[in-house]
Amino acid sequence: MNNIGVIGAGAFGTAMAYVFANDGNHVTLWGRDQTKMDAMAQSGVNADYLPDLPLPNGLLPTSDFTRLSDMDAILMVVPAQQLRGLLTQTNFDKITCPIIFCAKGIETDSGKLQTEIGAERLPNHQLAVITGPGFAGEIASGKPTALTIAADDPTLGERLQEMLSTPSLRLYLSNDMRGAQLGGALKNVLAIACGIVAGSGLGQSAQAALMTRGFAETSRLGLAMGAKIETLSGLSGFGDLVLTCTSKQSRNFSFGYTLGQTGAFSTGKTYEGVATAKACLKLAEQFNVEMPIAQTVADILDGQMDVPSALTSLMSRPLKAEN
Numbered sequence: 293m294n295n296i297g298v299i300g301a302g303a304f305g306t307a308m309a310y311v312f313a314n315d316g317n318h319v320t321l322w323g324r325d326q327t328k329m330d331a332m333a334q335s336g337v338n339a340d341y342l343p344d345l346p347l348p349n350g351l352l353p354t355s356d357f358t359r360l361s362d363m364d365a366i367l368m369v370v371p372a373q374q375l376r377g378l379l380t381q382t383n384f385d386k387i388t389c390p391i392i393f394c395a396k397g398i399e400t401d402s403g404k405l406q407t408e409i410g411a412e413r414l415p416n417h418q419l420a421v422i423t424g425p426g427f428a429g430e431i432a433s434g435k436p437t438a439l440t441i442a443a444d445d446p447t448l449g450e451r452l453q454e455m456l457s458t459p460s461l462r463l464y465l466s467n468d469m470r471g472a473q474l475g476g477a478l479k480n481v482l483a484i485a486c487g488i489v490a491g492s493g494l495g496q497s498a499q500a501a502l503m504t505r506g507f508a509e510t511s512r513l514g515l516a517m518g519a520k521i522e523t524l525s526g527l528s529g530f531g532d533l534v535l536t537c538t539s540k541q542s543r544n545f546s547f548g549y550t551l552g553q554t555g556a557f558s559t560g561k562t563y564e565g566v567a568t569a570k571a572c573l574k575l576a577e578q579f580n581v582e583m584p585i586a587q588t589v590a591d592i593l594d595g596q597m598d599v600p601s602a603l604t605s606l607m608s609r610p611l612k613a614e615n
């Protein structure tokens with residue numbers, strides 16, 4: 293039995309809290325909104341994000357950050373663009389345990405990954421990443437899921453893998469935090485693209501082509517940034533790409549689907565691919581990597597291009613070798 297903290301009581305933070313509490317751990321789930329967290333403690337459900345699943349025993353919802361001071365590990369599960377603000381505004385002096393970053397995004401202004409922001413603000417903490425193909429609702433309900441846990445320090449990675457793997461959540465160990473984070477972030481951009489294709493009725497052949505060529509361009513960037521192809525081809529990259537680019541359970545895919553079908557930009561949920569589309573182009577320029585699909589998604593999101601023009605643009609690119 294371990295003491296596990298989760299920062300961010302949204303869909304994924306709550307789901308991970310559930311799965312760890314159901315495995316006999318004491319889990320402290322922190323959310324910023326005291327009214328919401330008090331209501332969760334009172335009602336025994338997370339009404340906003342997982343209303344159909346009662347909180348398991350051993351899970352303590354709280355908005356009191358001091359309750360996180362004596363943990364064996366803490367998962368950081370706020371949206372990627374919110375991480376810097378949270379780390380800047382919150383005092384982590386009393387937190388000494390490893391911090392495990394779970395958000396899938398690249399910071400728009402800096403092009404930084406979550407652990408790079410973490411290292412800036414928490415220079416003395418051990419850092420790790422959990423990412424991969426797993427929908428919050430399925431994880432929370434105990435459906436079998438495999439994710440990647442990555443840490444630069446193999447001893448830390450093995451300890452966290454042992455601590456956090458459960459009968460329904462199988463964690464595979466990696467030492468490539470950069471590759472794991474890039475795969476998880478970039479697949480969200482491709483999910484929007486695939487959703488647009490599906491919503492526009494362009495067919496499953498086009499979707500398969502987009503996934504494949506999208507994987508090629510994100511792998512080019514990942515390799516240029518020092519990621520391992522084994523990581524990019526693993527659960528955190530290819531695995532999450534397959535899941536998120538083919539399912540309406542994905543918010544990014546659904547965002548694209550609605551955009552393709554109606555031209556409207558959905559609001560009100562976490563669509564990490566929207567900000568990451570712009571952020572990854574900065575990295576593509578910095579590392580001199582062509583990313584035509586990400587560029588097209590960014591142009592559509594900026595209103596610079598409509599879907600028919602985007603399709604024409606991608607299909608009329610100069611012919612080239614596949615690899």
Ligand SMILES: NC(=O)C1=CN([C@@H]2O[C@H](COP(=O)(O)OP(=O)(O)OC[C@H]3O[C@@H](n4cnc5c(N)ncnc54)[C@H](OP(=O)(O)O)[C@@H]3O)[C@@H](O)[C@H]2O)C=CC1
Nearest residue numbers: 300301302303304305324325370371374395396427428562
């Ligand atoms: N949902 C999923 O299936 C999966 C999600 N992820 C990743 O996890 C990350 C979080 O996603 P998810 O939990 O689904 O998102 P949600 O939108 O469900 O929840 C986001 C949570 O973050 C909180 N939050 C937002 N901004 C801040 C802030 N500045 N300070 C403190 N808390 C903040 C919100 O609080 P409030 O409720 O008060 O607004 C909310 O509780 C994303 O990067 C996503 O890609 C990874 C795997 C699966």
Ligand SMILES: O=C(CO)COP(=O)(O)O
Nearest residue numbers: 424425426427542543544
């Ligand atoms: O990352 C996810 C599944 O692995 C969740 O995807 P969305 O953020 O698109 O809902």
